[in-house]
Amino acid sequence: MAGTLKERGPRDVSAPGHPQAILFADLVSYSHHMAEDEAATLRFMQDCFALFDMLSASHHGRVVKTTGDGILALFDRSENAVAFALDVQQRIDEAHDQYAFRIGINTGRVELAQSDAFGHAVNVAARLQTLAQPGGVCISREVIQKLDTPTREKFSPLGPQRLYNLPGTYEPFQYDGGTTLPGKGAGRHVLYLSVIGGLEIHSGGARKSMPQTQDARVLLAYLALAPSHSEAIGRLSALLRPEATPAAARKTTKAALEELKEFVGEGMILQDDVAILNPDFVKTDVGQIVRNAAQGALDDVLLSGGDWVQRILSGLGEVNSAVTSWLALMRSDVTEQLVSVLETEMQRITDEADPAMRGITRAILNIEPCHEGAARRLMIGLRHAGNVAEAMRVYTRLKDNLSSRFGLQPLPETTAAARGEARPAPSVRDPLAPLRIQVRDFEGQSDGAQARLGSFRSEIISGLSRFRSWSVVEGDQGDLSDATSDYLLSASQTSETAPATLTLSAADTGRIVWSEDLDIGAEQMPSSRAQAVSRIAAMFEMYISTDRAGADTRGTDHAIVDDWLKGERLLTQWTKRAFDIAIAKFEDIIGRAPEFAPAHASLASALNVLHVVRPGLQRNRASAKRALDASDIAVELDPLDARNRLALAWSSALKGNFDRAALNMDMAERLNPHSPRTLASCAMGFSFLGEHERAAHVLQHCLDCAPVLLDYQWCYAASVLFLGGDDEGALRAAARSDDRIIDNPGWTAAALARLGRTNEARASFDQLVEDVSAVWDGDTAPTPEMVRDWFVSAYPIRYKAERTALEKALNAAMS
Template sequence: MPPILRESLEEEAGAALRADTDTSSLTLTLLGAVRLVSKSDELRLRNRKARAVLACLALADNQELTRERIAGLLWSESSEEKARASLRQVVHELREVLPEGALLAERLTLCLAPGLLRHDVEAVLAALAAGVVPPRLLDAPGLAERFLDGFDDLDPAFGSWLRTQRQSLQERLLAGLERLLDDGQAARSAARALLNLDPTHEAACRRVMLDAARDGDTAGALRAYETLWNLLGEDYDMEPSAPTQALVAEIKAGRIAPAPAPAPAESHTLPPKPPAQPGGTRMALFVEPFLEHGVADDRSHLVRGFRHDLIACLVRFREWFVVDGVVPGPAAPGMERASSRYAVSAVAYQSGAAISLVLTIREAGSGVVIWSERSDIDLATWFDAQRELVRSIATSLRGHVSAARLASLPLQRGVALAAHDRWLLGQSVMRGFRGDRYGRARQLFEEAIAEDPTFSPAYSSLAQSYNGGHIANPGSWRNRDTEARSLALARRAVALDQVDSRAQLVLGWALALAGQGDAAAPHMRRAVKLNPHDSWTLISAALYHAFSAQHEEAQRLAETALEMALIPSATFWGYQVVVAYLRGDDAATIAACDRAEDVIRTLPAWRAAALWNLGRQEEARAAASRFFELVRAAWVGEGAASEQAMGRWLLHQYPFADAASWERLRRGVAGAGIPAEGIAFGQWYEG
């Protein structure tokens, strides 16, 4: 790297770090040894768990956690009484060391004073968001693994939480650096930093090789390639991809031209990059100020906190823009991106030991109220009730707003619709795994993309149609072309909006179906983290984990999704069928089948397998006959819908990661009378 460019990068990164810490009086180091500094003086915390509590508070939303959550993380193997006593001792030490008023200790919660404490993780992420690669990412390999270094053995629950946090940080750092790979000036340092985080990152390695070759350092380029070759061979038993091998061939042949020298008068200062904004027209959802009647002054903050949490939850649903404020006129700036406008309003009033909230949502143009709900929250259980109520309201709003908008659309062909409305209509058309609807849905998604090429949901939904097309169309098969098309669309969706849980989820499924289950896992985890309030995200992720033989996680997500869903649909129960069967719970499989009502044509086969496993042979054969009946009626395969062909089609559909789970299904359906001879694990394609 040219020294002047390196100096510019370090100078701007340092400025970003200073800007992110100068406004607070305390700085906490989390990457490496945990240190607390006040200006230039270190404040020493003797107890490791005191440092851990401070770290957890610094990382939490609003820097606030319940005492119950902290005790569960750090004293998971102690009794509740002992855990609370130990936490009180830690709180006492923190109060002795921290400035007066820094730690707000309530009966149920612990909270840091607003704006008092900053930490180095947010500083590093802020620098990346500003288009600058912090020097720490260039100098230290495996920086994410140094997060809270030495705290792994503090408590089993804390160790599990720490592993999750490190993985999340790794993904955020990788995503931030990958965005800079296309930035002309920052790309060189971003590539080096990426290899520090992930030495097998091929795109970064290619950039390092290319930079070295253009600098005339052919040996350095070949060294980078050799390192990648060795790592991939040793760790994954694979070779670098075709683009990487093609580049090394170009370098060896001397066909990479040297880069032109920079003009001396050119400024080397890197302007900060504005944060990417999700494109596309969407519904606009305005959360108006809540009205209060008779709420005591010392309780008013609860209503404001509720509204803030509701906004934070609604933002995670990418169907709409969320605006904090009243509905403006149609000509207001930004309204050209709103396909429709809705307003959420609420009235809060106190009665004794409870606060009642009456929420309504109305269409802004007509004033028609499309949804209303009243909730009474007892003050003694406010925080627990608030979390559940916010999640319930967000899910409810999603369904009611989308349904109201869909009902208002002109559905005649040829009528001009906004990109968002075409997508919304396509989503409605595609529901139910019915292949005859998929063609129309794809047409709508493609029209939405043509209308607005920056609208991420249209790409992810089109990819979703390819992911599930072979299930919706009995007799069709998974194939490489479809997988490649789905992957390209899903990656485009993520590139356009990385915080859309749907885009991450669809990319995870596209990778899993393409046989890249390990690469799919981070996207599934990110989808759940981006929108833990969406029952569909959770049940879909549960299904992935079930096919990956991670049955405890699959069950946990499935149960959470079921608790969250207000009225689970038949398709929702269909997913529960598969999760239950693959974890070995045949009784739960049959119970879920009863609720799913054959919404997916393959469900009778899963019922048949579960019944056969339970020794109920006659019922199993009847369920197998029902499977043949449903599939034969919708068969689109080139050959006849023989029982052998239907059995092979069934067993080729799913992205099983291990042979044992697949074999359990094969053995069950074969026992029930669905032919499964001559079919082997891994034969996912026709021929």
């Protein structure tokens, strides 16, 4: 929003910190209107502010603040906020031809101070406003759950969305007011991008020439398809020039952005080191397909086959590996978004005989041929229409795809539907809610069985952790985890030669969802693991993610996978000897199987923290390059694995390329937004990058996914909380870590020193010196000053002021 803040009255809707509905309204094309007729625009906004005050009071809310082009308002209930929004949009649309507002609504806890509202829920509402169509309203999933059925039916799902600079994935719903803007910003230069099969640009019905440079074309495509249509310039620099120095990359990127700004016109905004593409001025065919699908209108491309997704921007030309990786991720996002939107439409229709159902289910199967839920409902509809032969052809195609891709057979209820014997099984999940699966400790009745089950369990966790749509809670973590998990996965085996019985059950009722005996002998373990992971995916009809499970281990020799898992387990010990053995294992695996991406990522990860495990060891250029090369190879082999992205992010940060680190940290979180393993590492990464608010949100989301973290993850949390200024929180996290990582007493000492607890701080720092001295990688014992310097320099903390603050706290602990 632009303009000057105008303070509102002191009346509160409810006490600060209590859940409230937050509403942002913003005038579309404010700058354009001001340039055309400043006086008329200002008069219009003053009239609107008076209208907003009157309507908010009648809907049990209040306007907290106004800016030159919009408002922030709070309401006691979500229903009232939505009623206000719809009332406003109708009145504005009826009374004015030239103007339109976007409105975004979220609900959550709010802190009020100095005539303003703060908090994560407020930030989400502001981002949702940017997704709304002119004259429309965009609301969060939490808001739509509060609405009655008639009001809810006015909104269509937009599918999974990323909101700029906010962690996680969101599921917004949109009310399109039908505003066509015949004169609302008339004469604007609207560009229409056709990205399927290449990149073409049209304006005013005519084909338009492309930007001259490849860099400008890449940036146009990236910003047009980005969820928020905006990105930090540093991250764009890392995308265009991943191998260049940050300064050189930024110089090139800024030149490309200036070219793009001249090409797009007023639809391109550069401010505060962020590039923004106004979606009112630039639209894409893919975006229109998704919007139409959310309203039940299927574009012909959805019914023509599924290969069109892989052809998005296929004609962009020669691009670097970073752009290639982004293209893969973007296509995956489009696929997931469309399936989510179509699933919602499929569930909305209750009658399989409805002609719309046939189109929706065929569209889903074109994109995801193994989607049993869509296949069941399509077969029932075809049988109802008397087309039994086509129903059986759908079943045969499904069966062939399941067998060839996953080695599975259709579920019993699917086979029954094909035969006309049953209706679809009821859904076992809320399609919009991420699931939490707790993988219990597997139980063997002998030492040999226990060892084999431990290896099998590690493979299961590795496979399940790669899904984007659920979180995996590791181990038996007590009543807290049971109460907040959706499903429990357990296994038992009576002897080394007996099959293992895997059971997936509902956490709340104990109902058995799936149980199967699997042979987990050395030769059979890879296929059994893939079968278990795929079958669990089948239970939730989340096939869109199933290809990610074991994508880099499918067809790999079991001994290689087992050796890699052993190396991964060694890394969790955080000792010098364990790391030395693990690194040797990863290097051996790479020599035997150079195409095995996890080994490259694990090698990079081990090298990235070797100087922490072996304090005193100097991190040299050769070691840094070795880690960066390994992570680059991992990403090239599998760009859609969050582990590989994390390895590249940390390798880049330790080399001082923070822009590239931020870009890949973003992608890692985006690839696996519900994995505690990924989120804990991302939270620490964002903290070291100086993005403390985001780090705190990611850490909280991590705790939401797995209320009880592993001990080393609590060490990560301690650093996040300290750098974010929460010293008490840092102490609590450090206390829960059991000092799993040798640096943990250092964060404790720094937090205690800042709290003025000098004696305790000194004791913790002395403990750090003692622990570090025992494993110091040098010829002589370290002095306290040497330990301090090692601690301060061990982490890729981006900003000097934050490193200085850490050093100051440790100096206080030493005194």
